Amino acid sequence: MRRSLDLLIDKDDLRRCRLVESEAPDPSDGQALLSVEHFGLTSNNITYAQFGRAMSYWDFFPAEEGWGRMPVWGFAEVAESRVPGLQEGERLYGYLPPSTELLVAPAHVSERGFVDASPHRAGLPAAYNGYTSTAADPVYEASKEDRQMLLRPLFFTSWLIDDFLGEAEVFGAELVVISSASSRTASALAHLLSLRDGVQVVGLTSGRSVSFTEGLGAYHAVLSYEELEDLPEGRAVYVDISGDAAVRSAVHRHYGQSLEHSSVVGATHHDRMGEVPEDLPGPRPTFFFAPDRVAARSAEWGRDGLEGRIAEAWHPYVSWTEDWLRVEHERGGPALLSTYLDLLEGRIDPARAHVLTLQD
Numbered sequence: 001m002r003r004s005l006d007l008l009i010d011k012d013d014l015r016r017c018r019l020v021e022s023e024a025p026d027p028s029d030g031q032a033l034l035s036v037e038h039f040g041l042t043s044n045n046i047t048y049a050q051f052g053r054a055m056s057y058w059d060f061f062p063a064e065e066g067w068g069r070m071p072v073w074g075f076a077e078v079a080e081s082r083v084p085g086l087q088e089g090e091r092l093y094g095y096l097p098p099s100t101e102l103l104v105a106p107a108h109v110s111e112r113g114f115v116d117a118s119p120h121r122a123g124l125p126a127a128y129n130g131y132t133s134t135a136a137d138p139v140y141e142a143s144k145e146d147r148q149m150l151l152r153p154l155f156f157t158s159w160l161i162d163d164f165l166g167e168a169e170v171f172g173a174e175l176v177v178i179s180s181a182s183s184r185t186a187s188a189l190a191h192l193l194s195l196r197d198g199v200q201v202v203g204l205t206s207g208r209s210v211s212f213t214e215g216l217g218a219y220h221a222v223l224s225y226e227e228l229e230d231l232p233e234g235r236a237v238y239v240d241i242s243g244d245a246a247v248r249s250a251v252h253r254h255y256g257q258s259l260e261h262s263s264v265v266g267a268t269h270h271d272r273m274g275e276v277p278e279d280l281p282g283p284r285p286t287f288f289f290a291p292d293r294v295a296a297r298s299a300e301w302g303r304d305g306l307e308g309r310i311a312e313a314w315h316p317y318v319s320w321t322e323d324w325l326r327v328e329h330e331r332g333g334p335a336l337l338s339t340y341l342d343l344l345e346g347r348i349d350p351a352r353a354h355v356l357t358l359q360d
């Protein structure tokens, strides 16, 4: 009998979490059991939990009533297959639960991977339902697995934001102001924007992370959240990765009518969010949802056209992160619980990232 281990989180109180052991499910015809090897954990996963109900992130990997399995990105191996064309031992990259096992119903099986067609996932964004075979993935490099798990979904988003801003000619602005500048999503965007002519990138971060963020060399200027009155003048775009209502208000009030666009991307400061007041100066903040942009660009270029463009930008980006991002590996339930709680409470060193496994 195969045992399965899952991290469950109380949907109403993200600080309450526990490990649960159970019997692993047996795949029926048309199903496969994946063995989750390892996965990355960053603030992005905390946001999945934070918006678990509002944006259906809990629905990918159902759990017992009131509890959720927070999605992570990682690698898995096909442990048992009752699907024609899907071989046991095949390795895949994709959206996984923080668990040892995942039962899937593979459809569109090819040498490139498959789509999980389990009924409960049918209405969820397609970008999260694909599993890519490592053997056929143009981005995959065995020596870079850690960085792929940790950074690929974030870089993907950053690339899409850069592409979105580029298509809009940066809304005519010369400044792009990014909050939570020390986050991987923000620094990847700054890295991409720094390759564009005529755009100055300003990072906003907490006091303790100013020198780290300056050291990345991707921002033209870095200010702490206490220095917002020193924001440079000019026509600006705001990319909000913190979700912090006070920071958003200060940026909007500073630029007023010179703020050309305000994009809501993340919520790292999940305990400092708030409604957008009616009298907020400048444009209304608009939510940037990466899967929507994936769908739009895939319709235009085809999925391969989009993936190819991102793959080209990915390799130099990953080499750059090797200068400043150290990856730490942790194993077992207690390590997963403490890493999750550290991320939730903001006990984060932006120079370190975590790869975890629940396997023995």
Ligand SMILES: NC(=O)c1ccc[n+]([C@@H]2O[C@H](COP(=O)([O-])OP(=O)(O)OC[C@H]3O[C@@H](n4cnc5c(N)ncnc54)[C@H](OP(=O)(O)O)[C@@H]3O)[C@@H](O)[C@H]2O)c1
Residues within 6 Å of the ligand: 042, 043, 044, 045, 047, 048, 153, 154, 157, 179, 180, 181, 182, 183, 184, 185, 186, 204, 205, 206, 209, 241, 242, 264, 265, 266, 267, 268, 269, 270, 288, 289, 290, 291, 343, 344, 345, 346, 347, 348, 349, 350
């Ligand atoms: N819209 C989309 O489609 C999309 C796609 C991908 C990612 N995102 C979002 O982008 C955000 C960044 O994710 P990431 O994985 O890149 O983050 P990360 O690298 O783990 O970010 C770490 C940074 O986030 C801030 N932070 C995190 N938790 C905090 C807390 N509890 N209190 C205060 N500050 C905290 C700190 O930055 P500072 O001190 O600099 O503030 C910290 O250095 C997430 O909210 C994620 O969901 C959105």
